[in-house]
Amino acid sequence: MNEPMIPLRFRLNGQECRAEVDGADLLIDFIRDRLGLTGTKRSCDMEICGACTVLLDGKAISSCSVFAFEVDGRDLLTIEGLAGREGLHPLQQAFIDCGGFQCGFCTPGMILLAKSLLDENPDPTVEEIREYMDANICRCTGYQMIIESIQQAAKRMNRERT
Amino acid sequence: MIAPFTLHWPQSLREASSLLAELRAQARILAGGSELILLLKMGLADVSHIVDIKRIPGLGGLEYDAGAKRLRIGPLVTHRTLEKSEVVRNHFPLIVEMEKQLANVRIRNVGTLAGNLSFAEPHADPGTLLVAHDATVTLTNDEGERVLNLEDFFLDYYETVSKNDELLVEITIPKPAENCLGAYLRFCPGERPMVGVALLADWNNGVCSKLRLVLGCVGPKPLRARDAEGWMVGKSPEEIQAEADAIGTQAARICQPLEDIWGSVEYKKQIVKTLVARAVSAVAEKATARE
Numbered sequence: 439m440n441e442p443m444i445p446l447r448f449r450l451n452g453q454e455c456r457a458e459v460d461g462a463d464l465l466i467d468f469i470r471d472r473l474g475l476t477g478t479k480r481s482c483d484m485e486i487c488g489a490c491t492v493l494l495d496g497k498a499i500s501s502c503s504v505f506a507f508e509v510d511g512r513d514l515l516t517i518e519g520l521a522g523r524e525g526l527h528p529l530q531q532a533f534i535d536c537g538g539f540q541c542g543f544c545t546p547g548m549i550l551l552a553k554s555l556l557d558e559n560p561d562p563t564v565e566e567i568r569e570y571m572d573a574n575i576c577r578c579t580g581y582q583m584i585i586e587s588i589q590q591a592a593k594r595m596n597r598e599r600t
Numbered sequence: 601m602i603a604p605f606t607l608h609w610p611q612s613l614r615e616a617s618s619l620l621a622e623l624r625a626q627a628r629i630l631a632g633g634s635e636l637i638l639l640l641k642m643g644l645a646d647v648s649h650i651v652d653i654k655r656i657p658g659l660g661g662l663e664y665d666a667g668a669k670r671l672r673i674g675p676l677v678t679h680r681t682l683e684k685s686e687v688v689r690n691h692f693p694l695i696v697e698m699e700k701q702l703a704n705v706r707i708r709n710v711g712t713l714a715g716n717l718s719f720a721e722p723h724a725d726p727g728t729l730l731v732a733h734d735a736t737v738t739l740t741n742d743e744g745e746r747v748l749n750l751e752d753f754f755l756d757y758y759e760t761v762s763k764n765d766e767l768l769v770e771i772t773i774p775k776p777a778e779n780c781l782g783a784y785l786r787f788c789p790g791e792r793p794m795v796g797v798a799l800l801a802d803w804n805n806g807v808c809s810k811l812r813l814v815l816g817c818v819g820p821k822p823l824r825a826r827d828a829e830g831w832m833v834g835k836s837p838e839e840i841q842a843e844a845d846a847i848g849t850q851a852a853r854i855c856q857p858l859e860d861i862w863g864s865v866e867y868k869k870q871i872v873k874t875l876v877a878r879a880v881s882a883v884a885e886k887a888t889a890r891e
Binding site: 441460461483485488491497500505554569570573574 | 602603604630633638641700703704706
């Protein structure tokens with residue numbers, strides 16, 4: 439079958455981007471193999487583990503189970519787009535400061551999921567963090583340091599806002 | 601790697617329906633894709649055409665009709681939208697509680713309620729709770745539309761009565777009566793629930809006047825425990841509470857779970873018995889407290 443390629447225009451980590459994809463291309467393959475952004479990880483490949491989490495229009499999604507063409511006209515954020523000119527994002531810094539990762543494989547997904555949480559709820563309780571972050575799996579940390587990282591980042595981001 | 605397919609973007613329901621009529625079994629409808637894409641990746645669906653309905657205007661509606669006391673849900677409404685909706689929280693708190701626990705937030709951001717029901721995966725939460733709510737679904741094709749009780753929409757494992765060219769265009773949920781008390785309990789050791797139990801009971805003059813007890817994940821489709829329902833109607837909360845364990849035992853007898861990696865048939869029946877007893881007890885207790 440020779441299907442026409444689908445042209446895409448979207449924002450990738452804040453920059454206008456154009457590309458063409460096949461209908462059957464998955465977003466994770468497009469991100470990793472075509473855009474070369476390998477921070478997004480493939481692990482369970484069935485929407486359970488969250489290693490492939492990216493933000494589409496600010497919402498956390500599993501890039502392993504979304505078609506690439508869905509990004510057309512939308513805003514895609516991968517872990518590579520999080521740090522600004524002035525340095526690491528407060529979530530990235532907090533994960534370093536609090537030991538929020540060991541092997542690092544789940545970390546891009548964890549940080550992006552945490553960003554979507556804090557964008558929606560800038561001052562979450564521990565219970566709210568636990569509930570929201572139960573979407574993503576970490577096999578190293580036991581989660582406690584991840585929760586602490588998010589609490590610390592939230593504190594710093596709220597301080598900077600005021 | 602997903603096998604290539606032809607992608608269609610119908611602009612209207614009419615166009616979608618005639619496409620589906622023409623392509624029949626070769627086509628699948630795409631909304632959120634959270635179930636469909638898993639099937640395609642595993643090679644479990646033989647699909648050469650995908651009909652993406654997201655460009656059809658007007659399918660994302662979520663509104664509460666205060667006059668008719670009904671919630672109307674369009675086919676593109678995601679689980680997350682329902683979870684965060686104020687109007688759903690105000691009138692259908694059990695549905696919000698259920699949606700908050702469904703899968704994970706990444707899936708809830710993408711997956712639609714209509715897609716979940718249409719996929720008819722027996723290990724799911726919404727069907728169980730919505731059958732207890734007396735929800736209906738509207739299916740449409742070129743010949744017109746039909747409205748079905750959700751209970752009759754489900755046919756078998758992964759099967760509904762929807763025809764190839766029919767689209768699920770609306771889910772309608774009547775608001776429970778003011779004197780209704782309910783519970784939704786689930787046991788979920790993995791990603792999908794192993795057992796779900798929904799109970800909605802109306803109370804009048806000190807007795808239960810109407811009741812829905814639905815067992816989920818333990819049969820080809822959500823199963824109403826009609827004998828238990830019949831027994832409880834006309835009884836006081838105290839009488840019902842005293843029989844909670846017996847009602848659980850009876851529910852365990854009628855359910856038809858499959859043995860799988862999560863547990864044996866006996867184990868699952870035990871979970872049904874426990875959850876039903878807890879749900880019955882909790883609702884009877886609330887009814888007693890209200891008297």
